[in-house]
Amino acid sequence: MKTTQKIGLFGFGVVGTGLYQILASQEKRKHPFLLDKIAVRNHNKQRKFSTHLLSTANDIYNTPQIEVVVEAIDDAQAALQIARRTLQSGKGLISANKKMLAENLPELIGLSVKHQVPLLYEAAVCGSIPIIRNLEDYYSFHALTELNGIINGSTNYILDQMQQHQESYQSALQKAQALGFAERDPSLDVEGFDASYKLQILILHAFGLYLKNEFIFRRGISDIGIDELRYAAQNDLKIKLIASAKLNDLQQLTDALVCPTLTKKSNPLSKIGGAQNAVLVGDQHIGFQLFEGQGAGDLATGSALFNDLSAAQRGYSYAYKKGIKTQEQPLAESSKKWVLGLKNKDLKNMRGVLPKIEKEFIIGNTYFVECLGSIQQIKELEKQFSFSLMRIPE
Numbered sequence: 001m002k003t004t005q006k007i008g009l010f011g012f013g014v015v016g017t018g019l020y021q022i023l024a025s026q027e028k029r030k031h032p033f034l035l036d037k038i039a040v041r042n043h044n045k046q047r048k049f050s051t052h053l054l055s056t057a058n059d060i061y062n063t064p065q066i067e068v069v070v071e072a073i074d075d076a077q078a079a080l081q082i083a084r085r086t087l088q089s090g091k092g093l094i095s096a097n098k099k100m101l102a103e104n105l106p107e108l109i110g111l112s113v114k115h116q117v118p119l120l121y122e123a124a125v126c127g128s129i130p131i132i133r134n135l136e137d138y139y140s141f142h143a144l145t146e147l148n149g150i151i152n153g154s155t156n157y158i159l160d161q162m163q164q165h166q167e168s169y170q171s172a173l174q175k176a177q178a179l180g181f182a183e184r185d186p187s188l189d190v191e192g193f194d195a196s197y198k199l200q201i202l203i204l205h206a207f208g209l210y211l212k213n214e215f216i217f218r219r220g221i222s223d224i225g226i227d228e229l230r231y232a233a234q235n236d237l238k239i240k241l242i243a244s245a246k247l248n249d250l251q252q253l254t255d256a257l258v259c260p261t262l263t264k265k266s267n268p269l270s271k272i273g274g275a276q277n278a279v280l281v282g283d284q285h286i287g288f289q290l291f292e293g294q295g296a297g298d299l300a301t302g303s304a305l306f307n308d309l310s311a312a313q314r315g316y317s318y319a320y321k322k323g324i325k326t327q328e329q330p331l332a333e334s335s336k337k338w339v340l341g342l343k344n345k346d347l348k349n350m351r352g353v354l355p356k357i358e359k360e361f362i363i364g365n366t367y368f369v370e371c372l373g374s375i376q377q378i379k380e381l382e383k384q385f386s387f388s389l390m391r392i393p394e
Contacts, residue, residue, distance in 0.1 A: 004034050007034065007036060007069070008066040009035060009037070009072065010070065014180070023306065039057045061089045071093060074097070079097040079100040083095060088111060092117045093108075093112070093117070093118070094305055095120075095121045096121070096123035096301055120316075125151065126291075126293070127297065127303075130307065132201070136320075139283070140319070144206050147202055147203070147206055148243070149202070152277075154176050154181045155241040156276065158190070190222050191218070191220035195241065195243045200216065208323035217256065223388040223389075227341060227368075230364060231341070231363050238263050238270040239262060239263075243258045248334070257391075260389065268290050276293070277292070335372050335374055337372055337392040337394075339390040339392060340354075340371065341390075343366070350384075355378075356372045
């Protein structure tokens with residue numbers, strides 16, 4: 001093992017700062033990493049690192065002694081350019097940009113293999129939870145059947161505040177923003193985009209399938225209001241934004257969705273509070289196992305980057321033992337149970353096109369319909385009507 005490995009870092013926001021703090025705090029333990037250069041967009045901004053580290057992208061690419069690059073910026077397009085050039089330069093890449101990775105994994109994996117350099121990205125999914133490493137190694141030849149997870153801390157915090165402390169959606173969102181859990185523009189989180197990118201990555205490592213984002217059904221939490229909370233409470237349920245993926249007996253992917261989900265209190269995910277993340281991994285032989293931990297924040301993500309650095313330094317890389325097969329067709333989906341919340345004025349028009357209705361009732365100002373139908377049927381309804389949506393799992 002080499003005594004020192006020089007690192008180049010792109011970005012010094014929350015994620016980059018977290019890695020910097022982890023590296024500094026671990027110095028007494030004599031880790032082998034030396035942060036050699038940091039490239040940032042604004043060179044005039046005050047930073048919490050020595051100015052001698054300030055560098056340019058070209059300096060990082062053209063320094064042979066830098067063998068590993070950490071990409072920690074939030075611009076997916078810029079991150080992709082960094083990723084491509086890093087791998088083409090024969091340097092290992094460690095990334096935290098879930099959107100960039102999810103949209104371009106086959107290409108990046110190909111570059112990693114071609115140039116024989118590591119590509120690691122544990123920090124892109126669930127922060128401090130080593131879920132990708134476990135899917136790759138511990139579960140490498142297990143017959144996995146299902147994934148269910150709370151993989152966005154911002155939305156979990158917001159829903160937790162709404163249900164535990166009777167906060168309004170807007171009030172809970174503002175608190176999440178003040179605490180740094182949600183961005184000033186929170187749409188990436190609250191509309192489910194962030195979770196859908198993470199689910200893409202998890203599906204690849206769990207099932208060996210690269211699924212385009214367009215095949216993931218996505219619904220956020222912005223239309224969850226007081227009546228939806230009352231519905232859940234009256235039925236002794238909790239609302240969680242859950243990302244789900246499931247295989248049928250023919251090893252076909254039938255579920256790939258991010259959706260507000262009504263969970264029983266016996267479900268371990270119902271107990272995950274605050275900005276925590278958790279993933280339930282379903283195995284055909286041993287049932288479900290729960291992975292839980294800090295899913296966001298500087299030190300949680302910085303810790304994951306540090307662990308990837310350590311793994312890369314030992315020669316570790318993802319083996320993709322279950323393959324990398326691209327899912328070209330829509331999923332072989334099955335019917336699911338849903339709860340639609342709509343206003344009375346829409347009910348008359350919707351009744352003729354709703355899937356199979358099982359129950360209907362009014363709470364507050366909302367007319368709730370429990371129905372059985374496919375994702376495609378729900379998508380068709382979304383084109384014509386406005387309604388809240390919650391899923392009732394099997």
